[in-house]
Amino acid sequence: MTSAQPLYPTPNPDPFFAAPGNLADLAPGDVVRTRRLDTGLYVGTTIWHVAFRSTNSAGNPIMAVTTVLIPAGVTNPPLVSYQALINSLGTKCNPSYSLLNEETLDAWGAVLPLGRGWAIALPDYLGPTVAYGAARLSGMVTLDSVKALQRAPELGLGASQVALAGYSGGGMASAWAAALQPSYAPDLKLAGVAAGGIPADLEELALGLGFGFHPGFGLAFAAAMGLEREYPERLPISDQLNDTGLWFREITHDECRRFLLLHGAVRNAEQLAATKSLMDSPDARAVLRENSLRYFEGVPQAPTLIWQGVFDELTPFETVAGIAARYCRAGAPITFSPYPIAEHMTTAVAGLAEAWTFLEARFRGEPAPTRC
Known part of the structure; x- marks a missing residue:
């Protein structure tokens, strides 16, 4: 009979994804290794894998990986860490692999800002065991991924402004990162966060x-x-x-x-x-x-856009609206944007343009609006 112990994914056989023996000696966000990839479909960009030290839900060190696309010829580009939809259990489903094989469903929207001269990163935010549903973990990995990108000198992103974005599971990772940042990564400055369709409870x-x-x-x-x-x-x-x-x-x-x-x-x-x-x-x-944002007491300090379908049965509107209202009462710079849409992924497409416009305004240094 099959063991009733947790069943973990088959490890990625690529040695780049193997954690070093001294991982515990590194600080969260420290770089383990980097490598440059062929551009493939993403002509006009430089693509890197960056492996880094992060933390799991038990407080133990783990190694994670992020993939960053940097537009050619741009110095110190604004950097957006886009937390893609990783609705999966296998290592082959992570953006570090699936970005190049069309499994990453929202890659087309994630990479649009490359045309604005921005760098776009897509972290494997579920960690080495692909712990789908572990929202707090995803927030920590997301924050550490950005720190690692800034610490890798060969990327030229050390002075870049940083923002986060994502929808659905990626929205959950982004929103958790925003709420955790003041306590988990207080040294990391975020210009803005855009999170939509958040599974908040x-x-x-x-x-x-x-x-x-x-x-x-x-x-x-x-x-x-x-x-x-x-x-x-x-x-x-x-x-x-x-x-x-x-x-x-x-x-x-x-x-x-x-x-x-x-x-x-x-x-x-x-x-x-x-x-x-x-x-x-x-x-x-x-x-x-x-792992439910609804019950986490932390409040984002970075300007944050939250967009949500009013009739979305997958991620209930009232729960997310309640979180936005709580953030507003705490004085957080929140823009809450409801969309009168029922279907979950339709809201993703409808709100994406607003998300990029919101982040672009933050990169320009415009004061963040508050709309609860």
Whole structure:
């Protein structure tokens, strides 16, 4: 019978992605190694992989990687770390690999600002175990990725202004990075943050999913497996799976968004779970809350745009609106932008132009508007 221990992804066989033995001696954001890549589809840019030291949810050192595209002939370009959609469990799904094979769904929008002369970075913000759903982890990795880009002298980004952007899971990583920055990376200055479609309450989403069929079940299952990877003692989800569930875990543990959505569409928790008691566990619910922006007391200091679909059932509007209102009451420079749209990814496209315009104004030094 398949082990009920967490099932981790197959490690990337490329030695560039192997952590060094002295990782614990490095500080968060320190560079481990860099390499230059062929430009491929992205003509007119220099592409680099940068490996760096970061921190996981237990406070232990990990190595992560970010990919940066720098427009040719531009000195000290503004830098945007774009947290792409990594709705996945396999290392092959990370932007460091998938940016070059079209798996990164929002790459087309992420790289648009290259035409403005900006550098664009896409970090593997779920860490080496691809801990999908581990939102706090994603915020720390995002912040450390930017610090590493500034510390690598061969990139020429040490004096660049920095902003963050992302949507959905990438919006969650960006919003967490903004809220964590004052405490986790107080030495890092952010010119602005644009985050949309934020899954801001994982407990609410899990309870809302229930045990019935849902078109996003494959991604919900992946998030459960990703959180178990990050919290193996506190969230033993595999112990709650029946034989079918363990089989489904096996066939999905290295897979990406399209596979997960396709094979999850005809399955539900009722089919895969041996028990319905997991959400009765106070520790399990505590893990979900620890990764829910709704319950994190930190407040961004950087000018932040939050855009959200008013009728989006995947990421409930009222939860995100409540967070924006709390930030505003705390004096944070927040611009909250609701879109009267129901479909989750349509809101991503609708708000992207506003996001880039917002960040461009911050790079120009214009005062940030406050709109709650």
